[in-house]
Amino acid sequence: MNPFKFDHYEPESQFIWGQMSISPNLDCGGQGVYVDLGCAHPINKSLTHFCRDFGWRGLAIDGNIDFAPEWLQYGYIHHFVCAVLSDQPTARFVVHENSFTSRISDLPENDHPEKWGIKRIEERSTVSLNHLLDVHDIGKIDLLCCDLEGHEFEVLKTLDWEKHSPAWVIAEYVTAGEDTDPRLCNFLLERGYEVVHMTQSNLIYRRK
Secondary structure (H helix, E strand, C coil): CCHHHCCCCCHHHHHHHHHHCCCCCCCCCCCCEEEEECCCCCCCCCCCHHHHHCCCEEEEEECCHHHHHHHHHCCCHHHEEECCECCCCEEEEEEECCHHHCEECCCHHHCCHHHHCEEEEEEEECECHHHHHHHCCCCCCCEEEECCCCCHHHHHCCCCHHHHCCCEEEEECEECCCEECCHHHHHHHHCCEEEEEECCCEEEEEEC
């Protein structure tokens, strides 16, 4: 298979594959390791679908258990973990009718039922990202994707960056599809990453 001819992946994924031939950080002929936070559906709007197509080992995490049947249907259930990630021990997790926007929402006024609908509201125990990576024996990461609808910074600031040292990071730069949030970008720039690409929703970072 030639990944550079595939146009059914998300634009961010196409960009990453296009960089593999010239990047010392990724080997398109080998088996990489990916971590997808807020993974949602395994195919639709998935930034890591291409990783699974090419046999990468990885971990896909989402707080919405409703996605589990799709991961099973496509044969990727062993990649999927249902968990709510946070730097706090518990969280108010809103499952929207538009399931791709389900997220931690601290206050009812931030739920926006008029935009996304509300299917249910759950009080959930959370887990740290480092704990899940340890449990699933994830060391160095080739590609880290983060789409947590406004909770990206809170989760990624707790990552053991020295241990996992992602070569590439794809992360939303808007808060829940609304306001821009510069905290994560500044955080990554301070840790030796550079922005190499921007799409409508995401920034792509490369470790220098």
